[in-house]
Amino acid sequence: MCGIIGYTGNNEAAERIIYGLKKLEYRGYDSAGIAVADSGKIKRVRSAGKLENLVKKLKGGSIPGTTGIGHTRWATHGKPSDENAHPHTDCTGMITLIHNGIIENYYEIREELKKKGHKFSSETDTEVFAHLIEEKISMGIEKAVADALKRIRGMYAMVILYSKEPGKIIAARQGSPLVLGIGKGENYIASDVPSFLKFTDKALFLEDGDVAVVTKEKVSVTNGGKNVQRAVRDIKWTAKQAEKAGYPHFMLKEINEEPQSFEDTILGRFDELKGRIEFESVDDKKLAKIERIKIVACGTSYHAAYAAKYLVEKYSGVSVEVEVASEIRYANPVVDKKTLLVAVSQSGETIDTIEAFKNLKTKAGYSLAIVNVVGSTLSRMLDGVIYTHAGPEIGVAATKTFISQLAVLYLFALHMGKIKGVLKAKDVRRGIRNLRKVPGLIRLILKDREKIAKIAGKYKKNRDFLYYGRNINYPMALEGALKLKEISYIHAEGYAAGEMKHGPIALVDDKVPNVFIAPQGKVYEKLISNIQEIKARSGTIIAVTNKSNKEMKKFAEDVIYIPDIDEDYYPLLAAIPMQLLAYYIGVKKGIDVDKPRNLAKSVTVE
Numbered sequence: 066m067c068g069i070i071g072y073t074g075n076n077e078a079a080e081r082i083i084y085g086l087k088k089l090e091y092r093g094y095d096s097a098g099i100a101v102a103d104s105g106k107i108k109r110v111r112s113a114g115k116l117e118n119l120v121k122k123l124k125g126g127s128i129p130g131t132t133g134i135g136h137t138r139w140a141t142h143g144k145p146s147d148e149n150a151h152p153h154t155d156c157t158g159m160i161t162l163i164h165n166g167i168i169e170n171y172y173e174i175r176e177e178l179k180k181k182g183h184k185f186s187s188e189t190d191t192e193v194f195a196h197l198i199e200e201k202i203s204m205g206i207e208k209a210v211a212d213a214l215k216r217i218r219g220m221y222a223m224v225i226l227y228s229k230e231p232g233k234i235i236a237a238r239q240g241s242p243l244v245l246g247i248g249k250g251e252n253y254i255a256s257d258v259p260s261f262l263k264f265t266d267k268a269l270f271l272e273d274g275d276v277a278v279v280t281k282e283k284v285s286v287t288n289g290g291k292n293v294q295r296a297v298r299d300i301k302w303t304a305k306q307a308e309k310a311g312y313p314h315f316m317l318k319e320i321n322e323e324p325q326s327f328e329d330t331i332l333g334r335f336d337e338l339k340g341r342i343e344f345e346s347v348d349d350k351k352l353a354k355i356e357r358i359k360i361v362a363c364g365t366s367y368h369a370a371y372a373a374k375y376l377v378e379k380y381s382g383v384s385v386e387v388e389v390a391s392e393i394r395y396a397n398p399v400v401d402k403k404t405l406l407v408a409v410s411q412s413g414e415t416i417d418t419i420e421a422f423k424n425l426k427t428k429a430g431y432s433l434a435i436v437n438v439v440g441s442t443l444s445r446m447l448d449g450v451i452y453t454h455a456g457p458e459i460g461v462a463a464t465k466t467f468i469s470q471l472a473v474l475y476l477f478a479l480h481m482g483k484i485k486g487v488l489k490a491k492d493v494r495r496g497i498r499n500l501r502k503v504p505g506l507i508r509l510i511l512k513d514r515e516k517i518a519k520i521a522g523k524y525k526k527n528r529d530f531l532y533y534g535r536n537i538n539y540p541m542a543l544e545g546a547l548k549l550k551e552i553s554y555i556h557a558e559g560y561a562a563g564e565m566k567h568g569p570i571a572l573v574d575d576k577v578p579n580v581f582i583a584p585q586g587k588v589y590e591k592l593i594s595n596i597q598e599i600k601a602r603s604g605t606i607i608a609v610t611n612k613s614n615k616e617m618k619k620f621a622e623d624v625i626y627i628p629d630i631d632e633d634y635y636p637l638l639a640a641i642p643m644q645l646l647a648y649y650i651g652v653k654k655g656i657d658v659d660k661p662r663n664l665a666k667s668v669t670v671e
């Protein structure tokens with residue numbers, strides 16, 4: 066949460082920072098601010114609300130200088146206001162900094178500093194850090210920062226400017242992401258790569274405990290006071306991928322990229338003739354010894370993991386538990402050397418998932434991360450990593466990365482099935498054939514998207530929705546409901562349809578649409594019974610079913626058709642209308658679907 070960007074070089078820092086903040090706005094958009102060092106002074110401009118407010122404030126007033134820092138905020142301590150917007154300063158205005166994370170002991174430090182005469186001008190936890198540095202600034206900025214870091218507990222990504230050393234940015238990381246962009250005669254420090262990708266594709270990811278000193282010529286990193294070397298990686302994403310390319314929203318662009326993301330994720334990972342799956346950095350010998358699997362994730366990634374449970378158990382006979390990261394972190398899960406732990410995360414920076422793995426990793430026989438962002442914390446933390454190759458996802462709602470996670474998890478289920486001797490080469494071949502069909506079939510659904518837009522128009526005023534699915538389509542019901550909540554602010558719940566008579570049927574009336582994911586297959590008749598039970602009580606049905614199902618229109622007010630495929634593969638298609646329905650309802654309600662209120666793309670505080 067929160068986006069940080071720092072720049073030092075020969076160009077106007079403000080320009081580069083505003084450019085970077087535009088790319089980082091998906092991380093938080095409660096307020097924004099910038100500070101630039103020039104001629105022994107630091108000029109700071111801040112504004113509540115979205116970045117455009119800051120840009121308006123800057124218009125006309127120049128903010129010269131070639132070293133600076135900028136921030137787009139997702140509020141933790143203190144409401145979104147000009148005063149609480151970052152950067153924050155000490156009493157002298159010479160030390161100016163930005164912080165992403167939470168300083169847990171800020172209150173006690175603040176009280177202590179107040180007694181020493183420090184004056185605070187915001188309600189944030191961050192401000193204490195500037196004052197802590199001020200206390201020790203006679204030691205020099207680097208030592209003062211090191212000293213201040215010893216005083217705080219919690220999580221942080223910090224960037225700090227000191228007016229007496231105007232070409233320098235000091236950065237520190239503990240728990241919240243920070244990545245350096247290494248340019249020619251200029252360097253960047255940011256929360257995420259797209260903010261500087263237009264200018265350099267060389268990235269250096271900081272580790273927890275790292276402190277970096279960044280000037281335009283040089284970057285040096287220490288950890289625990291000792292110099293450390295961190296690898297510089299080439300980033301394969303292009304800056305163009307992170308643009309809207311003519312679409313009204315990133316979300317729609319990203320949904321339309323799903324066929325490509327899916328293809329990019331599966332290609333190169335199978336040998337169809339031999340009926341074999343191959344993952345680049347996975348140890349198959351370790352997988353062969355596994356007797357249990359625990360998958361840990363949050364939000365949409367959790368729903369992808371949940372679908373995988375059905376498949377992996379069916380294809381390999383290995384028992385799979387799926388856990389919400391924030392819950393398992395404080396529970397006492399049974400993990401042993403026969404257990405495979407899998408983290409699923411788009412960003413690879415979700416704090417709940419990272420923290421859960423810190424405790425569990427050493428107990429497990431083997432651990433794998435399924436991650437989209439190359440070089441992210443989770444991708445570096447576990448024994449193996451499988452990248453989802455979806456490319457950058459800017460819309461706050463996960464769409465194409467969900468499809469790519471499912472792609473990896475389907476491949477993984479087939480792979481596990483083969484390793485455990487449950488699936489034969491011919492079974493895996495059939496699976497691969499299905500997966501290869503998916504991008505083309507998603508394209509067909511996308512072609513017909515206007516029909517979904519029309520249905521969205523009909524239901525945009527409803528205040529509650531229920532989503533139902535059974536078996537492997539149940540997680541798609543959960544995901545459909547989550548997408549609708551996030552993007553349209555409509556209350557929605559996802560249920561296993563078999564649970565309907567255990568409670569939610571009490572909600573049936575003419576005001577709550579019931580979305581059924583009901584392609585034909587082994588549980589289809591059960592779903593039809595559920596639909597009939599709702600109809601008998603005058604409820605409204607929106608059904609997602611397969612194209613060759615001719616009877617559904619008898620039962621449902623609205624039917625969304627997806628192409629026919631082997632029944633295990635329907636989630637890969639059913640997910641698309643779920644996303645489109647939420648998207649169009651959100652847009653028709655006038656919501657900024659790329660930046661829905663209160664959300665941030667990556668949740669880096671607990």
Ligand code: M6R
Nearest residue numbers: 364365366410411412415462463
């Ligand atoms: O980066 P991660 O996949 O770990 O993020 C997990 C969730 O925060 C994320 O999926 C969230 O639920 C999205 N807003 C879903 O659209």
